[in-house]
Amino acid sequence: MTTELSSQIVMQAKLDQLPRLERWVEALAVEFLLPSSLVHRVDLCLTELITNLIGYGYPVGEVGTVSIHAWRQAEEIVIRIDDDAIPFDPTSYVPPGLPSSLAEASVGGRGIRLVRHFADALHHVRRVDGNELTLIFRSSGARAHSPAAAAARHSVSLDSVR
Amino acid sequence: MELAVQDLDSGVLGINLSGRMDIIGTQQIDLKFTMLVSTRKAQILVDLSNVTFIASIGIRTLVSNAKAQKLRGGSMVLYKPNNQVEEVLRATGIDTIIPIVHDFDAARGAFGSA
Numbered sequence: 001m002t003t004e005l006s007s008q009i010v011m012q013a014k015l016d017q018l019p020r021l022e023r024w025v026e027a028l029a030v031e032f033l034l035p036s037s038l039v040h041r042v043d044l045c046l047t048e049l050i051t052n053l054i055g056y057g058y059p060v061g062e063v064g065t066v067s068i069h070a071w072r073q074a075e076e077i078v079i080r081i082d083d084d085a086i087p088f089d090p091t092s093y094v095p096p097g098l099p100s101s102l103a104e105a106s107v108g109g110r111g112i113r114l115v116r117h118f119a120d121a122l123h124h125v126r127r128v129d130g131n132e133l134t135l136i137f138r139s140s141g142a143r144a145h146s147p148a149a150a151a152a153r154h155s156v157s158l159d160s161v162r
Numbered sequence: 163m164e165l166a167v168q169d170l171d172s173g174v175l176g177i178n179l180s181g182r183m184d185i186i187g188t189q190q191i192d193l194k195f196t197m198l199v200s201t202r203k204a205q206i207l208v209d210l211s212n213v214t215f216i217a218s219i220g221i222r223t224l225v226s227n228a229k230a231q232k233l234r235g236g237s238m239v240l241y242k243p244n245n246q247v248e249e250v251l252r253a254t255g256i257d258t259i260i261p262i263v264h265d266f267d268a269a270r271g272a273f274g275s276a
Contacts, residue, residue: 018186040215040246047217053186098255107226110254111218117253 005032006071008015012122013064018046021050027069032077038139041118042070042079048111048138049081049090076120077137084130090115091122094121094131163187163213165194172270174205176241180212183220192223199238200230205264205273211242216250228260239263239272 009024011017013138025046029039030053066083095113099105116122121136163181169175177198181187199206208224210216228238239261243251251257261272 015185018184024180032215037246043215044217044250047184047215051217051219099185099259102229102232102259105225105229105259108218108222113254114218115249130181159201 006069007031007067008067010065010067013050013057013066013085015054018047018050021046024068030073032070034077038137041137042077042135045115045119046079046081048115050089051132052111053083053085054140057083057088060130064078075138079135079137081133082127082130083133087126088131089124089126090133091124163190165191165198167198168209170207170266172205174207174269174273176209178208178209178212181214183213183216183223185217185219188217188220188223195223196227196230199227200234202238203234205236206231206238207241207269208238209241210247211244213243213247215246216243218254221251221254221256223257224260233274237273239269241269 007024007028009021019106022043025043028034028042029036034042046068053064053066064084064086066081068079068080068081070077071080077082090112093112096106096109096118115135119135120138123134125132125134132138163179165181166175166178166180168178168261175198177195179191179195181190199208213220224240231238240251240256240263242264243262248257248262251262256262261269263269263272
């Protein structure tokens with residue numbers, strides 16, 4: 001693995017830590033010279049996953065620790081999230097279908113759909129003491145012009161890790 | 163986040179949201195937004211032009227209040243989201259259940275057809 005740049009944040013899984021995460025992503029954008037569309041996708045996926053972790057990852061009253069490590073690998077940005085939470089594999093979670101009407105629409109349940117839409121690939125490993133989730137992001141140009149990337153985004157990478 | 167109210171033409175109630183609509187931002191406006199949108203029948207235009215970011219928790223607030231307003235016989239439209247916010251709304255199919263418009267005439271049309 002050739003790593004040109006890397007950055008890491010270790011935070012408690014608490015809501016008041018989310019602004020720290022937001023600032024870390026902003027710094028990452030500057031350090032890695034990321035285009036704004038890619039920054040937005042990273043920001044959204046991390047916000048969804050960490051909000052999920054805070055809300056559902058731990059027994060009531062417990063606060064866990066999450067470590068997020070980002071690096072550039074060739075043309076990809078790789079982000080690995082290590083937590084000490086209960087097992088959760090977002091690659092095997094099937095989001096509910098899109099609603100056909102407002103009356104039928106569920107109020108919530110859209111976070112993992114967004115992660116799977118905006119990340120190009122997800123890989124989950126269950127560890128003895130937590131989860132290791134790796135997200136891969138390609139630039140918009142690579143996404144748009146590479147059939148392989150598009151295929152990976154929609155099926156191969158996501159399905160192959162289930 | 164911040165929320166401001168504006169009386170628009172034709173009896174439309176404008177609600178201007180601004181800021182980052184993640185869990186922290188949404189909690190800051192959720193109660194006031196719900197009081198304005200869900201407690202009486204109205205035509206509501208939610209101006210998203212100053213919303214810089216929306217997460218699923220923000221979508222939850224929009225959808226639950228749009229559903230409540232529809233039950234009251236009114237309607238809600240989403241006005242001028244930026245490109246990234248609109249991409250998130252479309253990725254979750256929100257554009258098919260709550261109209262997204264970019265000018266006031268389109269909003270009027272959406273209210274007429276709702």
